[in-house]
Amino acid sequence: MIVEYIRYRIAEADAAAFEEAYGRAARALTAAPQCVDYELTRCVDEPGRYVLRITWTSAADHLEGFRKGEHFPAFFAEIRPYVESIEEMRHYGPTAVRGRGGSVPTLYEWAGGSAAFERLTETFYGKVLKDDLIGPLFAGMDPGHPRYVAMWLSEVFGGPERYSAERGGYAHMVRQHLGKAITEPQRRRWVNLLMDAADEVGLPDDPEFRAAFAGYVEWGTRLARGNSQSGATPPLEAPMPHWGWGVAPPYIPNS
Numbered sequence: 001m002i003v004e005y006i007r008y009r010i011a012e013a014d015a016a017a018f019e020e021a022y023g024r025a026a027r028a029l030t031a032a033p034q035c036v037d038y039e040l041t042r043c044v045d046e047p048g049r050y051v052l053r054i055t056w057t058s059a060a061d062h063l064e065g066f067r068k069g070e071h072f073p074a075f076f077a078e079i080r081p082y083v084e085s086i087e088e089m090r091h092y093g094p095t096a097v098r099g100r101g102g103s104v105p106t107l108y109e110w111a112g113g114s115a116a117f118e119r120l121t122e123t124f125y126g127k128v129l130k131d132d133l134i135g136p137l138f139a140g141m142d143p144g145h146p147r148y149v150a151m152w153l154s155e156v157f158g159g160p161e162r163y164s165a166e167r168g169g170y171a172h173m174v175r176q177h178l179g180k181a182i183t184e185p186q187r188r189r190w191v192n193l194l195m196d197a198a199d200e201v202g203l204p205d206d207p208e209f210r211a212a213f214a215g216y217v218e219w220g221t222r223l224a225r226g227n228s229q230s231g232a233t234p235p236l237e238a239p240m241p242h243w244g245w246g247v248a249p250p251y252i253p254n255s
């Protein structure tokens, strides 16, 4: 692989048109089999400077494959007006100096974001509705329920705070369980079906993710069961829970 850096200096008045042109040109990069990935960044300290980074499968694939290939004409048509503004355009190869920083992805990111939780809850509630033990509890379920629970899980695992903003947050969720008199066998069935769904939709199955995921599910379902008993008065103004990796963050090899 080889990285091409193209440095531009663009007048403030042309910046918006430049970004739009690259937005269109990028479709050709997305389609090109020689392109691994690309990113256009704008200098924060000097907004007139831009750097486009394109990773190619090789320099030859870029120069021979892409430049002489079917996608180049559409790409070049968009960026032609900015060729004069290029300050540097070169290929760079890797050196031995490379590594990862210490940042740890959230469980939400690791799982695959909102789309992954939506796939999970769609499959899960499909199973729930057919289940003899807990299906009846959900007989009058709001059709949006799988999506709302995906929003809830996304937020708990470090994703966007959409359940709080759009669905009434913690208090609304707790109220939904009041009086449902969930039994232990029902709680356990809920857990089992969720884990089956996690396997079915391909949530990450590394030990660290599944341990953290199962930890939250145990905690949450036990609270839901407790809150659902007759006479329970759970606090409604408690904060939204946020779940992390706990003692076992993911192992990310440094390569």
Ligand code: HEM
Residues within 6 Å of the ligand: 134, 137, 138, 140, 141, 142, 145, 148, 149, 152, 167, 172, 173, 176, 177, 180, 182, 186, 187, 190, 216, 217, 219, 220, 221, 224, 225
């Ligand atoms: C980690 C555990 C759990 C989570 C995260 C969770 C999440 C939620 C959320 C977010 C809602 C409200 C959705 C909305 O905004 O309308 C809800 C409602 C509900 N939950 Fe749970 N829940 C859990 C455990 C359980 C268990 C163990 C049961 C029963 C076995 C259960 C039964 C219900 C029912 C029946 C509703 C009302 C559904 C409807 O009629 O629309 N929940 N849950």
